[in-house]
Amino acid sequence: MDTELVFKVKHWIDNDPDPRTRRELQALLDAGDETQLKQRFSGRLVFGTAGIRGVVGAGPMRMNRLVVQQTSAGVGLYLKQQVPDVAPRGVVIGYDGRHDSKQFARDAAAVLAAMGIKVYLTCEVAPTPLVAFGVTHLGAAAGIVVTASHNPPLYNGYKVYWGNGAQIIPPHDSGIAACIESAATGPVVMQELDNAIATKSLVMLETDFYEAYRQGVKTAGILQNHTRPDLVSLSYTAMHGVGAQMAETVLRDAGFNHLYSVADQREPDGDFPTVKFPNPEESGAMDRVIAEAKKHDAVLACANDPDADRFAVAVRRSGEAEYQMLTGDQVGVLLGHYLLTHSAEDQRFTCTTIVSSSLLSKVAASFNATCRTTLTGFKWLTNVGMSEQRDDNRFLFAYEEALGYTVGSMVWDKDGLSALLAFSQLTAELAASGKTIWNRLEEIYREHGFHLNAQVSIALQPDTPNIGAYLRETPPDSIAGRAIISVDDISCGLRRFADGRTETIELPNSDVLIYRLEGGGRVIVRPSGTEPKIKCYYEIVETMTDEDSLQSVQQRAQALMNEFISAHQQSLPQ
Known part of the structure; x- marks a missing residue:
């Protein structure tokens, strides 16, 4: 076997804090599996505008504790270079329900705390929108969420938010990547979390933090349409993710009490045992929530993806027992039309992407509203929405066709929880006037x-x-x-x-x-x-x-x- 490769592998093993991945690499060495080792050590996971994401396993081309620690050291180094007051402002860290996510989040916290940067760490799993919310709510310099969203069970990821609460865009991605390369050349220093708590360099985000998000949704001006929620029944699935508790809470706060969760998909489970692929867009992924809707004759069958930043819905066909999935474009246009109908005169700034339907721009024009088209990705939608809004034309809504929506400016990223509530409120308002989602879609299509x-x-x-x-x-x-x-x-x-x-x-x-x-x-x-x-x-x-x-x-x-x-x-x- 190539001697340089053997040296790299042994060096990695010596620095790897995880006995499981150390054993994994040692077994590959002992077996002389040069092909597999070359794959693991052909480079390192590339840090881009979505952070890093990959299969969990040993080596620099996989997601593991050492990669997370080195990445966190690079993020901390870059923040110190770019944000003079990063130490007191701190970094918010949250994580989803995948098997390694809690450990990865704790490792990130230990690295940043050792660098003298204050850390806010969620006390338990958190929907991704709550981490984005937490950055601006706490005035932090950045945010980190450990999640692989709707990827298969073998994956995990690490996403970074800037101090404005939006996903990073260039040049921050390349700047962080360069700092990670630098940090990976030496040992990573970590602080014991108990010591970090004692010295107040680590603050655990407890129930009051989750309650702050809940109250933010409850009082958001654009979510105050409480027309006849009693007329809407809906089934819901968290798809073995982290959205159920908050989704059910914000719906019930708004009066939606005819709510039926899919029991065997409600709790976080990193194995995702009842779905082949935990993505609401995939064939079969919505089968159980639609079956639950049929069981209760519900109007809507709703889903969040496992980190609850995306929203999907199937709607009962008028006069039928069957349900039909709406496309991301249909949901986006329906929400955009609905929100523009109810928005204040100074809040009519919307955004969509170049690959999403052009229909939202036509709907916005009919309301004398603004619709800005950006490159694909929520990092562009929210950064553009934030930078181009004005006092007399505040940001209202953005969407991309891949089931991502943000309603209002409480969260500067896609938020499947507030989108779920807004869509339910739209459905209730229509029901109160004897109409359905299909009626509204047809009205929009006939006009545009x-x-x-x-x-x-x-x-x-x-x-x-x-x-x-x-x-x-x-x-x-x-x-x-x-x-x-x-x-x-x-x-x-x-x-x-x-x-x-x-x-x-x-x-x-x-x-x-x-x-x-x-x-x-x-x-x-x-x-x-x-x-x-x-x-x-x-x-x-x-x-x-x-x-x-x-x-x-x-x-x-x-x-x-x-x-x-x-x-x-x-x-x-x-």
């Missing part, structure tokens, strides 16, 4: 057109030319028979119109092409820079006729979408 969105990942041959370069060098003038009205090239921040005009796009550079088509269609192409693969996002807009029902326009739009996708894929180089 039926918007159907789809995402397709296309695997290409290894020798296929670079798709981004090909499309820029040989730009199409139509897609699937539809004329191109304009092309946004986010890599250079330029919009080109068919008539030759150009204008600047105010977005960070990214390898993305957006084609807007005649008839309201849209294609977004995101080429991969590392493999022969592209992600394509499609949008079809169909006018609803007087004879159309939701079902008929959906069927027509879906048929057009299938043809549209097929024609576009065939136009790409193979």
